[in-house]
Amino acid sequence: MHSFGYRANALLTFALTILAFMCAIASFSDNFSNQTPSAQIQILNINWFQEEPHGNDEVSLTLNITADLQSLFTWNTKQVFAFVAAEYKTSKNSLNQVSLWDAIIPEKEHAKFWIQISNKYPFIDKGHNLRGKDFNLTLHWHVMPKTGKMLADKIVMSGYRLPDAYR
Amino acid sequence: MGLIGEKIDSIKSIQIRQLLTQAISLGMIVTSALIIWKALMCVTGSESPVVVVLSESMEPGFKRDPIRAGEIVVFNIVGRDIPIVHRVIKVHERENTGEVDVLTKGDKNLDDDRLLYAKGQLWLHRHHIMGRAVGFLPYVGWVTIIMTEKPIIKYILIGALGLLVIKSKD
Numbered sequence: 430m431h432s433f434g435y436r437a438n439a440l441l442t443f444a445l446t447i448l449a450f451m452c453a454i455a456s457f458s459d460n461f462s463n464q465t466p467s468a469q470i471q472i473l474n475i476n477w478f479q480e481e482p483h484g485n486d487e488v489s490l491t492l493n494i495t496a497d498l499q500s501l502f503t504w505n506t507k508q509v510f511a512f513v514a515a516e517y518k519t520s521k522n523s524l525n526q527v528s529l530w531d532a533i534i535p536e537k538e539h540a541k542f543w544i545q546i547s548n549k550y551p552f553i554d555k556g557h558n559l560r561g562k563d564f565n566l567t568l569h570w571h572v573m574p575k576t577g578k579m580l581a582d583k584i585v586m587s588g589y590r591l592p593d594a595y596r
Numbered sequence: 597m598g599l600i601g602e603k604i605d606s607i608k609s610i611q612i613r614q615l616l617t618q619a620i621s622l623g624m625i626v627t628s629a630l631i632i633w634k635a636l637m638c639v640t641g642s643e644s645p646v647v648v649v650l651s652e653s654m655e656p657g658f659k660r661d662p663i664r665a666g667e668i669v670v671f672n673i674v675g676r677d678i679p680i681v682h683r684v685i686k687v688h689e690r691e692n693t694g695e696v697d698v699l700t701k702g703d704k705n706l707d708d709d710r711l712l713y714a715k716g717q718l719w720l721h722r723h724h725i726m727g728r729a730v731g732f733l734p735y736v737g738w739v740t741i742i743m744t745e746k747p748i749i750k751y752i753l754i755g756a757l758g759l760l761v762i763k764s765k766d
Contacts, residue, residue, distance in 0.1 A: 434760065452733065507732075510683070510703060514665050521691060526665035528685035533703055550708070555688045555697065569666045578731045581666060 455505050456577020462503045468496035468568040468584050470513060476547060478559070479595045486559035488552050488591060492530065494568075495543045501572055502537040509534040510571045515552055516585075517564035527552050529566075561593040622758060642727040663687060663696055663722075668729040671700070674714045679726060682709055688719075696722060 476489040494513060501509055512531035519525060529548040534540050569583040637643065663669065663684060670681050685708060686699035697719035701708040710718060743750045 434763075456731070510666075512666060512685075522688050523691040524687065524689040526687040528665055531685070531703070550685060571666055571668075574732055576732060576734055579668075579729070583666075 452576040456574060459503055459505055459572075459574060459577070459580065463500065464582075465500045466496070466498045466570065466582075466584065468494070468498075468586075470494050470566045470568065470586055472566075472589060473545065475592060475596070477596060478592060480557070481551075481553060484557075486554040486557050488559060489547055490529070490552065491545065491547045492566075493543075493545045494530065496541070496568060498534065498540040498570060499537050501570060502540060505574045505577065507573045507575045509540060510573065512569050514567050514569060515564050515589075516567055517562055519554070519556065519558040519562075521556065521558075525554070527554075559591050560595070562591045563587075564589050564591070625757070640727070661728075662689065662694075663698055663725065663728075669698075669700065669725050670727045670729065671720055671725045673712060673717075673724070676712075680709070680712060681729060698725070 471493040472490050473493050474491040476491060478486075478488040481487040492513070496511070498509055498511060510531065510533055512528050514526045514528045516524070516526050528550050529552055530546065531549065565585050565587045566589055567583050567585045569581065571579060571581040573579055665684050665687050668681060668683050670679050672679050680700075682700040682702045684698050685701045686697075688697040690696070698721070699708055699710070699719060713720070743753075
């Protein structure tokens, strides 16, 4: 009962249990942070709009993205993954989500930014449905904790529309 | 003569009983591990309840839960034996059937995962996807990674466990 083996075993079990408990409360503490992120996206220009080699519609945009995600960072945050997706509906597909741009934000200081770029990933439809299409631009963020549950949310900005003809 | 015979018999029966007890205890430990694994499979509804590539835990299988952009999913590619854990960047969900075309990409990679998919495969479908990541436990995965890369450690561990069980009954 008092051999080295038993004592080592008891100590290890206790240590692991405490560690698991600490991870759980660290994760739980994230629920109490007050999060007030904000963002704005402007489409500055439609660079071109045509059919790509496989026959699907493709459009290239220049976007102006302003965001302040600093309030998402807590002491238990490892990084925030933010991305902008174009979301729209077509006659065949009830939901289409195409990621146009993303960034890994490693620290709170980098979480307030203004960026002007053309879309990082190609905006390609499955078909020819993009002419005159109304779509939303949604800024999503996924917070990766140092330990525990990941949390994700988004801001939906609507009112964007693609031109009626290729150009 | 009779006395010695009796003594031998009694010693043999004790040894046999001890041996049987130890064998059963060992068997119990192995089967409890199996039970926990299968129970996890049931609870999570997934074939691989614990994936260690990124030390991330998985959520109940989402036969009912739609797949959305931004989620981190675990998927299998035909011809590869290790599942991949990457983020969804494109989703095209069909109206009536709920079938979905999904494209994934590792956050830090420059290219999307089409290079990793099977030849001619452009999209992932529901049946490729085994689960979704919901949380993060740092360093826990190293145990399994070490055991996979140096299998001798696996055997040493099991041997040591076995020895402990046998010793404790003495």
